[in-house]
Amino acid sequence: xxxRVKAVLRRLQPQADNDEHHVQLLTxxxxxxxxxxxxxxxxxxxxxxxxxxxxxRQPGRIFSRSKLMDQIYQDQRIVSDRTxxxxxxxxxxxxxxxxxxxxxxxxxxxxxxRYDPQRDSDQLKLDHSA
Numbered sequence: 001x002x003x004r005v006k007a008v009l010r011r012l013q014p015q016a017d018n019d020e021h022h023v024q025l026l027t028x029x030x031x032x033x034x035x036x037x038x039x040x041x042x043x044x045x046x047x048x049x050x051x052x053x054x055x056x057r058q059p060g061r062i063f064s065r066s067k068l069m070d071q072i073y074q075d076q077r078i079v080s081d082r083t084x085x086x087x088x089x090x091x092x093x094x095x096x097x098x099x100x101x102x103x104x105x106x107x108x109x110x111x112x113x114r115y116d117p118q119r120d121s122d123q124l125k126l127d128h129s130a
Contacts, residue, residue, distance in 0.1 A: 025104075030053070033048075042095075048094070051068060051088070052091055054071045055114070059118065062108050064111065067112070068084050084113075091105065
């Protein structure tokens, strides 16, 4: 019984194994604003890189538009919440060039956005086994 409880708790908490999976999927280079995956790289704008970095650091967490704006625009400039939507759209397009067929950034209706590469990896496994 104790082993089962520990196993459930391990699944609920971020693990080093999960982090290694994320690092293998994407690597962020903060010095050059580049994202690397599958032997390819793309350059992002400063805002796109900051957005990806915020999402990447906490995979699975849902970030509201306002929370993302607070994280990215720390100078408290006034921007529309739709600005985040525009940046997400451009970021998704660039990530799709690196990893075609995988959607890494998911929209959560009424809540915001979530970076969840594990979800797509699981989906790909299901698609290949079917």
